[in-house]
Amino acid sequence: MENIFTDEYFMKKALQEAEMAFDKGEIPVGAIIVVNNTIIARSHNLTEMLHDVTAHAEMQSITAAANFLGGKYLKDCTLYVTLEPCQMCAGALYWSQITKIVFGARDEQRGFMVMGTKLHPKTAVVSGVMANEAADLMKRFFISRRK
Ligand SMILES: [Zn+2]
DSSP states (O other), X not given: OOOOOOHHHHHHHHHHHHHHHHHTTSOOOEEEEEETTEEEEEEEOOHHHHTOTTOXXXXXXXXXXXXXXXXXXXXXXXXXXXXXXXXXXXXXXXXXXXXXXXXXXXXXXTSHHHHTOOOOTTOEEEEOTTHHXXXXXXXXXXXXXXX
């Protein structure tokens, strides 16, 4: 049987979260955390609603996953996030020692790569999964804000 639990499969779930953010007028970024092919955290950006610059999708998912696991380290966990994490989220992910990060679109301005933020040496990174879908959602959002 073919394995349905591909990176694309889980990134679609993260994109659904990003759509929810979009519908609330939040910058559309969604994240989920998966362990053993089970989603243990799902979240989307809520910085406007919570008036909190730290309410990025990744930050909320890190907290939710640690609560679920009953431990602070996200061992054997994979984060799927529609946009490249910023330096704050990369820093939090560093402390979580998460096993793998899969992200969609690059953030050329404020992503952790251009900022030179380091992830934990144990963390594997995959980029560009459904990047066009994530980038299109961002574009649609900023066009709708200008109207
Ligand atoms: Zn962030």
